[in-house]
Amino acid sequence: MPTNPNMRALSAARAGPAGKKAEGQVGQRIASEASNQFLNGLSMLKEMFQDFRSSDRFFKAKAGIIGGWAFISLVSIVIACPGQGVKTADLGARVIVLPNADRPKASPALLVSNTDDDPWENVIFTVNGKYKAIVDKVAPGGDVTLTPKNLLGPTGPMPGDERFVSAEMKTNDGKAELVKNGQAVGE
Incomplete structure (x- = not known):
């Protein structure tokens, strides 16, 4: 087959070193790179979505089953985890108020745990602004359960x-x- 005289080979090699762009401020470069990464990720998600749309129904059924299984597993783990009290940041107290969503029919009670490394001394609990209980000392890791019977008011x-x-x-x-x-105070 004869060669076409009008065709010629071109090289992709550069004749000289590529010119370096002037570097902008650090904030602009970071914003530009973050934007590039976000757009690349978005493009990959679009491609995955297009591939999924063009796949056959059996693949889609498998993906739906696996996705449903993962969702149900995650929900089961969240439901199965026991309710935890909330630790107040001030004194290392962990608090559980009863009745609560986990135990709606429980008698009124307040469980306070000392999670700090130091004991609490001369502790005065005040409930609803008028009922008080006094405890001399609560050791580290110790608990105090307050019920209506041990809270005195005027x-x-x-x-x-x-x-x-x-x-x-x-x-x-x-x-x-x-x-x-009526809710335990968070950290």
């Missing part, structure tokens, strides 16, 4: 059907809010 013990709407504790080291609006 007119006597706390009524058994009254819920824990607010609670705070004071120690020699400071004070911490434990319950606000």
Whole structure:
């Protein structure tokens, strides 16, 4: 076969070194690179979606089954995890208020755990602004369970059907809010 005289071979090699772009400010370069990475990821997701759309129905069924299994497994793990109390940052207190979503029919009670490395001394618990309980010392890792029977107010013990709407504790080291609006206070 004769060669076409109008065709010629071209080389992709550069005749000289490539010119370096002037570098911008660091913030501009980071923003540019982040934008490039985001657009590359978006492009890859679009390609995966197009490949999925063009696949056969059996592949789609398999993907649906695996996705459903993963979703159900994740939901099962979340449901199976036991409810945990909330640790207040001030004094290392972990609080569980009953009744709660996990135990809606439980009698009113407040469980306070000392998760700190130091003991709490001269602890005064105040519930709903008027009922108090005093504990001399709570060792590290120790628990105190407050029930209406051991909380005293100006007119006597706390009524058994009254819920824990607010609670705070004071120690020699400071004070911490434990319950606000019937919910344990977070970190």
